[in-house]
Amino acid sequence: MQFQALGCSGSIGNGHNTTSFLIDDDILIDAGSGLGTLSLDAMCKIDHVFLSHSHIDHVALLPLLADATLSLRSKPIVVHATKPTLDSLSDHVFNWEVYPDFREIISDGHPAVNFSVIEPNKPVSIGGRHLTGIPVEHTVPTVAYHLAGGDGSLVVATDMTISDKFWPVVNAIDDLRYLLIESAFQEARLGLCQDSGHLCPSMLRSELLKLERPAEIFVVHMKSSAEDNIRREIAALDIIYEIRFLADGDILAL
Ligand SMILES: [Zn+2]
Ligand SMILES: [Zn+2]
16 A cells, blocks of 8 residues: 655645645545645546545645546545534535535536545545544544555544544554654744644654554644744654654655
8 A cells, every 4th residue: 555645734835735645546635735736647546535624724625626527537536524524615615605516516427526424433444445534633623544454554643732532542553553643833833733723842742652552653734934943843852752754745655
């Protein structure tokens, strides 16, 4: 299995793109601006989009994906998310004002997209790949995703703040291999992190102290404007784990 970061930044600028991860060539986790780096041919291969939450840096290009591929696909794109996230998309994006409701736009006998509600902590299996939404704390209902079915498991937690109920679920993943976790802001923005449901380096450290099994840890979702400070502050953390930084375009094999 291949997991590619099309975008894993917390904001755009300086060539960075926001959250979108491609699993093999047909499953997407989030549809931030990183999705726009794919060719049209590659976009047409995406059959499933799993959304972590409704924030624009994670859903911005979903309507544009539906529009770009509608006449080129033989079946709908299935959008998987929790009910609050899908309700938010229905109310605020696919509402015929911001953009058409692509569930109602038919081409060659099929709609552009279908919605599929996921339940927290219940896996959805697609061709041997298993994705499970794990609830995390953020300002709106949000899940991290546990990706299983390959050589080890991957958990990607973007976005989140202090999330006590998240860690027992992660600690129960026997074959955990990769943990991708956010640090959106620098230490000077601790108050903003608390207000906006994110982590800064000291909060990341306190969260990682709850991790009870080895994993390769990668930081994601850094704000472009604060990246240098975040990297410096994480490098200076007193913690046993080696912490690396995922970059747009990076591929993890599992
Ligand atoms: Zn968010
Ligand atoms: Zn975000």
